[in-house]
Amino acid sequence: MLGICRTKASLTLQRLAKLNSFRALSSFTVVPKFALPSSNKHISTLSGISQHAIQRCSQWRCYASASSAGLSQDKITERVMTVIKLFEKISAEKLTIESHFMKELGLDSLDHVELLMAIEDEFGFEIPDQDAEKLNKPSDIIKYLCEKMEDRQYVCM
């Protein structure tokens, strides 16, 4: 009897986790109460799955919700500079926030496109072509991202 309860509950939790991870991408969702690790003895063995579901959901929520700490100007600067440093064609010594990609860091326009692709991957939205050609320094990118985040009503301090 207990075994059957456990398997049924685990299936629904897994389905819920999948549903929530999809929904959280598009909007702010509240994780249903019975998916939280409850003190109920029967579901305590499934806490592994529910913890995983919570972790995944909260990971997505962290980037998608307005109250998260991940979108202040400092955080954006940090993330942008990390992405740029990871780009192999840039030497980390010459890199500053105001260094021009083409003139000082020696990138060509194709490398510039690849760099902006990496930033799009990091922040999760697309940068249109007309905006992309104006982003020639890390500071331009940071300013642009702040503006975009503001448009989406995220916090940018």
Added chain:
Amino acid sequence: MSASAASLSSQRQRVLSLYRQILRLARQWPGRPGVADPATEAAYIRTEAGTLFRQHKSLSDPVVIESHIAEAESRINLALHYNIPYPRMPNLPPGCLATPGQPKRRTARGMDDALPAYMKSYKSGYAPKIK
């Protein structure tokens, strides 16, 4: 002069947006389940686009640039249609590889002419140089 400069800069924008389009394609490449791994094919798309675009980056004749833009667009459309990013292997004309060793200049030209327009970058003398 200004007309050619304007056309060159608009060509430049088209080339960059094509490159961007190819990289976006590579991001969401579906692959063929059971036959081809999407990650390998996506990596192929990125490296191939990178080498081919960089190989021709110092071209200045607008007509030649236009033909290469057409080549890129054909490759994109073919990849989207067949879901295969690799170019289709062309048929060699008969008698090309009959003589052993390096093919003679006439046969090499024949082999080049057998390549379709969308494989213009693979012709002899256009060997991709990877820096």
